[in-house]
Amino acid sequence: MSEIKEVIVKTDRLATDKYQVNMGPQHPSTHGVLRLLVTLEGEKVLNVQPHTGYIHSGIEKMCEAISYPQIIHLTDRMDYLSAHMSNEAVSLCVENALQIEVPDRVKYIRTIMDELTRLASHQLWWCVYGMDLGALTTFFYGLRDRELILDIFEETCGARMTVSYNTPGGLMFDIHPNFQKRVKDYIKYFKTKLPEYDQLLSGNVIMRERTEGIGYLTLEEAIDFGVTGPSGRASGFSNDVRKHQPYSAYPFVKFNEILDHRCDSLARYEVRIKEMWESISIIEQLIDNIPEGDYALKMKGVLKLPEGEFYQRVETARGEFGVFIVSDGKKNPYRLKFRSPGFSNLFALNKMAKGHKIADLVAIMSTLDLIIPDIDR
Amino acid sequence: MKSFIEYIVSIFKGVWTLLIGMKVTGKYVFTPWKHVTHSYPENRDTLVMFERFRGEVIMPHDANNEHKCTGCGICELNCPNGSIEIISKSIVTPEGKKKRLIDQHIYHLGMCTLCNLCVKACPTGAIVMGQNFEHAVWDRAKLTKVLNQPGSKISEGVKE
Amino acid sequence: MAFNIYDFTTLTHNIHVGLAESFSPVLATTIEWVIVGVVYLLFVALFGLFLVYAERKVCAAFQQRLGPTRVGPWGLLQTIADFIKLLMKELIMPRKADWFLYNLAPFIVIIASFLAIAVLPFAPGLQSLDFDIGVFYLTAVSSVGVIGILLAGWSSNNKYSLIGAMRSGAQILSYELSVSLSLLTMVVFAGTMQFSAIVEGQRDAWFIFSGHIPAIIAFVVFLIAGTAETNRGPFDLAEAESELVAGFHTEYSGIKFAMFFLAEYINLFIVSAVAATVFLGGWMPLHFGNFESFNHVMDFIPPVMWFFMKVLTVIFIIMWFKWTFPRLRVDQILTLEWKYLLPINLVNILLMALVVLTKFHF
Numbered sequence: 001m002s003e004i005k006e007v008i009v010k011t012d013r014l015a016t017d018k019y020q021v022n023m024g025p026q027h028p029s030t031h032g033v034l035r036l037l038v039t040l041e042g043e044k045v046l047n048v049q050p051h052t053g054y055i056h057s058g059i060e061k062m063c064e065a066i067s068y069p070q071i072i073h074l075t076d077r078m079d080y081l082s083a084h085m086s087n088e089a090v091s092l093c094v095e096n097a098l099q100i101e102v103p104d105r106v107k108y109i110r111t112i113m114d115e116l117t118r119l120a121s122h123q124l125w126w127c128v129y130g131m132d133l134g135a136l137t138t139f140f141y142g143l144r145d146r147e148l149i150l151d152i153f154e155e156t157c158g159a160r161m162t163v164s165y166n167t168p169g170g171l172m173f174d175i176h177p178n179f180q181k182r183v184k185d186y187i188k189y190f191k192t193k194l195p196e197y198d199q200l201l202s203g204n205v206i207m208r209e210r211t212e213g214i215g216y217l218t219l220e221e222a223i224d225f226g227v228t229g230p231s232g233r234a235s236g237f238s239n240d241v242r243k244h245q246p247y248s249a250y251p252f253v254k255f256n257e258i259l260d261h262r263c264d265s266l267a268r269y270e271v272r273i274k275e276m277w278e279s280i281s282i283i284e285q286l287i288d289n290i291p292e293g294d295y296a297l298k299m300k301g302v303l304k305l306p307e308g309e310f311y312q313r314v315e316t317a318r319g320e321f322g323v324f325i326v327s328d329g330k331k332n333p334y335r336l337k338f339r340s341p342g343f344s345n346l347f348a349l350n351k352m353a354k355g356h357k358i359a360d361l362v363a364i365m366s367t368l369d370l371i372i373p374d375i376d377r
Numbered sequence: 378m379k380s381f382i383e384y385i386v387s388i389f390k391g392v393w394t395l396l397i398g399m400k401v402t403g404k405y406v407f408t409p410w411k412h413v414t415h416s417y418p419e420n421r422d423t424l425v426m427f428e429r430f431r432g433e434v435i436m437p438h439d440a441n442n443e444h445k446c447t448g449c450g451i452c453e454l455n456c457p458n459g460s461i462e463i464i465s466k467s468i469v470t471p472e473g474k475k476k477r478l479i480d481q482h483i484y485h486l487g488m489c490t491l492c493n494l495c496v497k498a499c500p501t502g503a504i505v506m507g508q509n510f511e512h513a514v515w516d517r518a519k520l521t522k523v524l525n526q527p528g529s530k531i532s533e534g535v536k537e
Numbered sequence: 538m539a540f541n542i543y544d545f546t547t548l549t550h551n552i553h554v555g556l557a558e559s560f561s562p563v564l565a566t567t568i569e570w571v572i573v574g575v576v577y578l579l580f581v582a583l584f585g586l587f588l589v590y591a592e593r594k595v596c597a598a599f600q601q602r603l604g605p606t607r608v609g610p611w612g613l614l615q616t617i618a619d620f621i622k623l624l625m626k627e628l629i630m631p632r633k634a635d636w637f638l639y640n641l642a643p644f645i646v647i648i649a650s651f652l653a654i655a656v657l658p659f660a661p662g663l664q665s666l667d668f669d670i671g672v673f674y675l676t677a678v679s680s681v682g683v684i685g686i687l688l689a690g691w692s693s694n695n696k697y698s699l700i701g702a703m704r705s706g707a708q709i710l711s712y713e714l715s716v717s718l719s720l721l722t723m724v725v726f727a728g729t730m731q732f733s734a735i736v737e738g739q740r741d742a743w744f745i746f747s748g749h750i751p752a753i754i755a756f757v758v759f760l761i762a763g764t765a766e767t768n769r770g771p772f773d774l775a776e777a778e779s780e781l782v783a784g785f786h787t788e789y790s791g792i793k794f795a796m797f798f799l800a801e802y803i804n805l806f807i808v809s810a811v812a813a814t815v816f817l818g819g820w821m822p823l824h825f826g827n828f829e830s831f832n833h834v835m836d837f838i839p840p841v842m843w844f845f846m847k848v849l850t851v852i853f854i855i856m857w858f859k860w861t862f863p864r865l866r867v868d869q870i871l872t873l874e875w876k877y878l879l880p881i882n883l884v885n886i887l888l889m890a891l892v893v894l895t896k897f898h899f
Contacts (some may be wrong), residue, residue: 070457071491134771134864140600144413151427158431158506164492171491176429200401205391206771206863290461359774359866388877395862402599402861410600416606 012269018046023361028160032372033367034346043357048350052343057377063336068094068303069167071265071336073156075163078338079374081121082316084113089323090249093312094168097305097325104249105293106170111249112183112286113153113165115279119190120149121317122276125369129269130201132366133210138168138201152182168303170296183287187280194276202273211265215352215364216264225351226344229319230275231368234260234267253285268367304331318342318369342374393440430490434461434484435507436524444525446503448479452495460489479525485522486512542839546660562893573665577654586616587804592856599860626791630830631694638692643789643796650803652678657810658732660820661839672724675811676717679766682804685711686785689797692805693788701752702785703765705768705775706869710845711874718882722755722889723748723815726898736819741826743818747898751889756816758878758885762853763808765802765870774867805852813847820844 023036027377033054040143059078063071068090075086088110095102127142150160156176157165163174201207217227222235232239240257242250260267305327313322319341326335345368353361405411415424426432438444448465462483470476482504494503504524514520541547552572556565590605590613597604605612630639654878656671658664668674683706690702725750727735738744745752764770776784786797820840824832865873892898 066457070455070492070494073457073490073494130863134773135860135862136596137599137860140602144601147413154430156429158429158493159491162491172497173429197402199397200861201398201863203394204398204862205394206865206869209869210863210866249478357866357868377459388881398861399857402857405601406595406598406857412597412601414602416603530774 002355015092017041030371034370034372034375036361036365038358038361040191040358045353045356045358045361048344048353048361050349051118052346052372052375054376058372059377060336060338064332064334066329068305068333071333072167073162073164075338076164077373078377079316079318079321079340079342079371080161081124081371082117082318082321083161083163084110084117085242085316086164086313086321087164088114088191088248089312089314089321091166091168092314093323093325094303094305096312097178097308097310097327098168098303100169100206100297102170102297103166103293103295104291106295108252108286108290109171109175109251109295110166112290113157113163113284113345114248116149116152116183117281118274119279120146121369122272122279123149124199125272126197127283129366132362133201133207135201135204135207138197141196141200144189148186148189152179152186155179157183168297169299170294172296175290180287180290183283184260187283187287191280194273196279197273202269208266210360210363211269211367213264214300214356214360215265215268215367216263217352219261221348221351225348227348228341228344229317229369230258230271230316231268231345231348232256232319234271235263237262239320241313247312247314249286253282255282265364272369302331304329305333313339316341318371318374319345338377340371340374340377342372346370346375401535403536415464422459425509428508429506430508431493431506431511432508433486433491433506433511433512434489434495434524436482436504436526438526442526443530444503445501445531446479446482446525447531448477448482451498451500452504455494455498457492457494458488458490460485461495478531482524484522484524485520486522487517542659542841543836544840545660547662549662552705577665578650581651581654581799583792584806585799586620586804588852589616589619589798591852592802594824595853596860598697620795623795628791629788631788634694635692638688639788640793642685642689642692643793643800645688645878646682646800647796647803649678649680649682649685650800650807653807654803654810656732657807658736658814658819659844660839662765663841665731667731667733669729669731669734672720672730672815673734676713676720679716679804679807680710680713682800684801685870689740689789691786693785694811698785698787701775701787701797705785708768708772708775708867708870709766709797711871712762714879715874715878715882716766718879718886719755719759720811720815722751722882725874725886725889726752726893727815728893732814732819735815739818739821741824743816743821743823745816748889748892749898751885751892752816754881754885755889756812758882759812760851760858762874763812764855764858764881765874767804767808769801769805770855771865772870773859774864774870790821805855809848809851809855810844812851813844817847817851818843819847824886859890 018039018041021038023037023038023039025033027034035051035054037049037051038045039049059074062074066074071090072087075090076083079086123142123146127139127146130136130138130142153163154160156179157163157172217231217235219236221227222232225237227237228239236259238244238257238259241247242255243257255278258271258278260271274299305325307327307342309327310325310327311322313320315321320339321341322339324337324339325333328334349368355366356364417424436444436446448463450463450465453459453461453463462481462485463479464481464483465477466480467475467477491506493506496506512520553565553569556568559565560568593615594612605615606620608615614754630636653675655666655794656668656675658667666674687702687706690698690700691706693699718885723735723744724730726744727738729735729738735744739747742745745756748755765772768775776786786794789797820843821841822832822835822838822840824835
C-alpha cells in the first residue's frame, strides 16, 4: 500500500511545471520600461509581478529645489500623454493655496485644452491597442488623427507634447487667433473618423473574441486597488473627478460619466471610445463661448505658499492624478508628492491576468493604458 | 436546433463585421495619393513651422548687430536647471555712472528643456524662441552657445 | 524559333526538337532539366523580390503613407538592399543545436515550395509537369514544408522556438485539411485532377461563375485556409508573438533567415496561383459562353498576363486580410478550423456533388 501511495505522490509532483519568465524592461510593444515577472504553468498565467523603477528620474525630489512656476515643465514629462492636465493640477493646487481665482477665460481655455489632450491620449491608446492585438493599420489611423491635435497645440502653446502651457495664475500666452477655427474644423473632421474606429476594430468579431470575458476586475477589487479612470469605470466604479469635484469650467458643461458594469477588457475598451464622444461634446459646448478677459493674473515675481498641506486632484486620461504639496512658507515646496493613476492601475494586473493565457496578458495590459514614466516618476 | 441556428447566424454576423472592417481599409488603399506623410528631408525648403514653435533660445540681432540684452540675469534666475549663464561686465559711462553690460550670454542647448520661462521673464524681450529644430551635432561642445554675437552691443533706448 | 506570346507550345516544341537533333537523348533531357530548373530559380528569386517590395508598398498604401521611396526610383531596389544586408550578416548557430538538422531545415522549406511550383500552368505550353493527379500531388507536396518548420524549431535547442514550431505545425496541418477539401470540391465540379484539363474546362466560364454558390463558398474557405497555411495575416501567431514565444526561426540569421522569409512569400504565390487556376480560370481569359465578340476582345491580352493579373489580385486580397484584422489566439485558430471551416467544407462538397448530379450549373 505504501508503494502505491508513493507513486501517486510522485506523479502528482511531475504533473505541473511552473516556470518564471521575464517580460523584460524592453518590450516589443510600446508601453515603456516595465519588467513583469510572470509565473507560468504551461500556457496559463499564475502570477504577474511588476517590477517598476527603471525610469525613475527623481522628479519629486527635483521639485523640492525649484520654485512653483518651474515645477510645471517637469509635470509635462511624467504622464506625457496628459501633459496639460498634469500642469493644470499643479497650477490649481498653487492657486487654491494662495486662494486666488482665475478669470473665466482661463477656465474655459484650460478645459478645452484638457479635453483635446484627453482625445489625443485616447487616440494614442487606441492605435497602440490595435497594434498589440495585431491589427497594424490602426496604429497609423490613430496617429494620423492625433497629429492634427498636436498641430493645434503647437500653434497655440509652442510645443506638441510637452506643452507647459499652464502656469499658476493663468496661461502662458493667450490662444492663437486661429485656435477656435482650427478646433472647430478638427471636431468636424474627427466626427467622421471616429465611426471608422468602430468599424475597423470595435465591431470586429476577432477583436470581440479576444476581449470578451478576458481580464475581469470586479467592483470590489477595483475599489480595493484604487483603480481609477476608464479602467475603474468599466467595473462600475464611479470615480470621475470631473463629476465629483468639478474644477475649471466643468461646472458649466453637461456631460455623462460613462459607467459600464461588464468588468472585462471589452468594457474598458468601449468606455474609452464613449469617452471620446463625450470629449467631443464638451469641446463643442465650450468652443464658441470663450469669454473675453485676461489670459493670466498678475502674479508676484516670487511665489510663496502659506504653510500647510494642499491637495488637488484632476482627471487625466488614465485616472485620478493628485498633487500633494507640503509647504513651509518658502518659495520651494518642502515636499511634493504626485498620486499617479498608473501606479494603482498597474498592480491590479495580477488579479486580472490570473488564469488567462500568455497571449492575453499583453492585451489586458494594453487595456489598462499604462504610461511607465507616470508610474516611476 | 436553436443552437444550430445561432451557429449559422454567428457565422454570417462574423463575416459581415470582417467585411465592414475591410471596407474601411479598402477606402484608403485605393486612394494612395492622399497620403498624410511629409517627405521630410526633401521638403526642407518649403517647411514652415508655427510662429510660436519652441525650437531653441536665440537672441535676435538687427541690421546694425545690436541686441536688447542688458545683462540683468532674470532669465538665469528663472531657468529651472541652469541652462543659462550670464557673464556681465561693468563699465563707467562718460557721464560717470556705472552701467552693467552683457559680456557673454552662455546658453547650454544640451540641458535646455524649452520650457519658455526665460523668454517670458525677460523684461526687454531680448531673447525669443527660434524655430530651428535640427540640433544634432557631432561634437558636444557645439551645444554650448554664446547668444550675443561678437562685436554686438545693446541698441539705444532699451529700458532696464 | 517562332515566339508566339499567345501559345508557348511552339517555343518549347522547337527547343525540344532542336536539342534532340544536336545531342544524344540523355544529354538533351539533362539539358532540358537544367534549363527548366534555371528558369524556375530565376523566376522564384525575382518574383520573391518583387513580392517583398509589393507588400511594403501595399502596406504603406493601407496606412496612408508612402513606403520605400529612396533606394532606387520609387524604392524599387529596396529589397535588393535588404538582401545584401542579410547576406553580410554573421551566421550564428547555438552551440548545442543539432548541426545537420539545423542547416537542413531552411532547404526543406524551399524545396517544398519548388516542388509545388512545378505543376502550375502559367500559360498554354508553360507547364513543366502535367500529371493527371495534379491537384493531389500539389496538396501532398505542400505538406512537406511542415517538416522543415518542425525541424527548425526542434534543432534550435530553444524552448520557445520549439513551442512556436509546434504551434505553427499544428496550425498548418489543420488547415491542410480545409485547403484539400475546398480543392476537392472543385475537382468534383471539374471532373478531373489534371491542371491543364481544369484550365481547359474553364474556357466557357470560370469555375467561380459557373459553379455559383458552392464554388464561391469554396473560394472563400480556400482564401482563409490559404492565409493560415502560409502563417500570414490574422494567423501569424507563431511568428509575431515575440514577447515570450518567438517564432521557429529565431535562431536563424543572415541567409538562412532569408530562405525562410523567401519561402513564406513563395508560398503566398503558390496559394494565390492555385486559387487563380482552380477558381478563376488560370491563364484562360474571361469568356462568357456565347458572347463571341466579347470573347474575341478578351483574347487580345496574352494568357500569361491574364494569369499574373489574377495571381496579383488574389495576393492583394490576402494582403488586405493581413493589414486589417487583429491576430487570432492559437486556440481560436484551431477552433475556427475544426468547428467552422471543416463542417462548412463537408456540407459544401455534398452541395457541389448535388449540383453536378442535377446539372444545376452554367
